[in-house]
Every structure is written in structure tokens, then in C-alpha cells.
Amino acid sequence: MDEVVLPWSDTQMMIIVDKAECVGCEECLHVCPAKSILMKSEKADIVQHRCDQCERCIPVCPVKAIKIVSVQLK
Ligand code: SF4
Numbered sequence: 001m002d003e004v005v006l007p008w009s010d011t012q013m014m015i016i017v018d019k020a021e022c023v024g025c026e027e028c029l030h031v032c033p034a035k036s037i038l039m040k041s042e043k044a045d046i047v048q049h050r051c052d053q054c055e056r057c058i059p060v061c062p063v064k065a066i067k068i069v070s071v072q073l074k
């Protein structure tokens, strides 16, 4: 997914991992083309500046721990 952040927009989409739900299976790591997912304390962690929001990691997570959210920039 290509994202366009408009100059007047104050929100941005972000891919996040719900650490409470992640079971550490590493399935998401294998499909991430940007290699933006690392494991920290056996939980997936997304390096935001590398993530291009392609959303490939979302459907492979067996426990639906990866979510796309809208965050406020200011
Ligand atoms: S959205 Fe794409 S680039 Fe971002 S963490 Fe998931 S698979 Fe990697």
C-alpha cells in the first residue's frame, strides 16, 4: 500500500504489533520485504522507519496480533 501523507493531514497510518497477543512464531518476519520486523524478548517488534506499510505481515499472523492503526502526528 502506498501512502500519501497530505500536508494538511494530522494523522498517519502505522502497522503495530499487540505484544500481549504475539506468540513469537516469527511468521511475520519471513514475509516482510523491508525486513522491518525484529524479535525483542520473543515478541515481534516493527522498526517503523523501515516499514513501507505493504500489509503483508497482517494476514500471516495466526493470532491477529498485527494491526493497522491511525496515529495522531501532533
Ligand atoms: S507492513 Fe510490510 S513492511 Fe511493514 S512490517 Fe508488515 S510486512 Fe513489513
Ligand code: SF4
Pocket: 017, 021, 022, 023, 024, 025, 026, 027, 028, 029, 043, 044, 060, 061, 062, 063, 064, 065, 066
Ligand atoms: S506472526 Fe504474529 S504471533 Fe507470530 S511473531 Fe509475528 S506478530 Fe507475533
